[in-house]
Amino acid sequence: MPFIAALIGYVTKRVAIEMMFRPVEFAGIRPFLGWQGVLPANAERMATTATEMLTTNLVDPKEIFARLDPAQVAKEIEEPLLKVVEDVTREVMETYQPRLWEVLPTAAQQLLLKRVQAEAPRAITKIMREIAANIEDVLDLKHMVVANLVRDKALLNRLIRDISKPEMQFIARSGIVFGFILGCVQLLVWTFTKSPIVLPLFGLGIGWFTDWLALKMIFLPREPRRFFGLYTWQGVFQKRRDQVAADYGDMIAREIITVPNLLEAVLRGPKSDRLFTMITREVQKTIDAQASVVKPFVAIAVGTKRFQEMKQTAAAIAAQRVPETxxxxxxxxxxxxxxxxxxxxxxxKLTPLEFEQLLRPAFRQDEWKLIAVGAVIGGLVGELQALVLLH
Known part of the structure; x- marks a missing residue:
């Protein structure tokens, strides 16, 4: 019996762990006949909780963007930027007044291009400084992180599962130990009573108690604590905080707060219109400052109103293409x-309670479901055990 109880303890833990993460999408007949992993089923709530922790305690967008040197950014993108400037200039001129561009002296064409190209890196530097100073106006970091985690539920699973792998192993293995101990008690009770109700009741109790205790032991106590003067214990998750920090930082930087994701959020996020307004304004200033060399030719050929339209079009096209560089x-x-x-x-540097919030929300609200499943499985195995012994 103790060995069967140990098996119950282990199996119920493995099932509970898998039910947290799998399946990623609902399997069965909605709304009640089927199952979806606890994390994927609550992706938005889980992602929002994780993001709140991330943006409140770990990452300050203004601080990290202030580390970018605007002049260095302009230098890094200089080659593609100059190509964009030339393409935009030629495209606008050929669209609005192709003949004028053709008859414009080559020296004048090159002078215009060179002047605008020379000013472009300075314009980018100004734009980058303005973005860094007003990053909250163009980037909604919370929206970006939540959207990515909700869209990619497998990523949300990995975020929790990868950093908590030792904790998951502890839950499963603890089921064997706790189950065996309770199985010894079960054996004594069965020996004296031979009651058929003993085995399913103990099975249910083993499934419930071992799940509950294992979840508690992951997080508590938050600080090392000595029990009965014999044994010191600290929550498994708390004890591993240095390794958890390294794993969590790696995953966030590698898969969530990445440069491509940040660019995507800035260019296409809910605040992207503010960025394009910012770029358009700076491009128009640059055009005004540098187009004076050909303005007399163009204004005479197309008229002042038409020239203003050309300038606005150039600014709009540049605002679309410059960010890609x-x-x-x-x-x-x-x-x-x-x-x-x-x-x-x-x-x-987080307090133990703050640190706990990285993983605890993944369990807290729905852990009763996992414990209940463990109890049901334990009860069924206990009933099966009773049938075998009594027949």
Missing amino acids: IRHAEDYAVNALDVRNTIVDRMR
């Missing part, structure tokens, strides 16, 4: 932002 500064940005080390350092 920032991707060429990705390697520099990854090193400069240093998201991974920032998260690791901040995590190590």
Whole structure:
């Protein structure tokens, strides 16, 4: 019986762990006949909770973006930027007044291009400074992180499962130990009573109690504590905080707060219109400052009103294309932002209670379901055990 109880303890834990994460999508007949992993089923709530922790305690967008050197960014993207400037200039001129561009002296064409190209890096530097100073106006970091985790539920699973792998192993293995101990008690009770109700009741109790106790032992006590003067215990998750910090920082920097994701959020997120307004304004200033060399030719040929339209079109096209050139500064940005080390350092400074909140929300609200499943499985195995022994 103790060995059967140990098996019950282990199996119920493994089932509970798998039910937390699998299946990623609902399997069965909605709304009640079927199952979806606890984390994927509550992806938005879990993602929002994790993001709140991340953005409140670990990552300050203004701080990390201040690490970018605007002049260095402009230098990194100089080659693609100059190409964009030339393409935009030619496209606008050929669209509005192709004949004028053709008859414009080559020297005048080149002078215009050179002047605008020379000013472009300075314009980018100004734009980057403005973005860094007003990052909350163009980037909604919370929205970006939540959207990515909700869209990619497998990523949310990995975020929790990868950093808590030792804790999951502890839950499963503890079921064997606790189950065996309770199985010894079960054997004594069965020996004296031979009651058929003993085995399913103990099975149910073993499934419930071992699940409940294992979950508690992951997080509690938060500080090392000596029990009965014999044994010191600290929650498994708390005890591993340095390794958890490293793993969590790696995953966030590698898969969530990445330069491509940040660019995507800035360019296409809910605040992207503010970025394009910012770029358009700066591009128009640059055009005004540098187009004076050909303005008399163009204004005479197309009229002042038409010239203003050309300028606005050029600014709009540039606002669409210039941000894409920032991707060429990705390697520099990854090193400069240093998201991974920032998260690791901040995590190590969290209080035990704050640190617990990284993983605890994944269990707290729905842990009763996992415990209940463990109890039901334990009860069924106990009933099967009773049938075998009595027949």
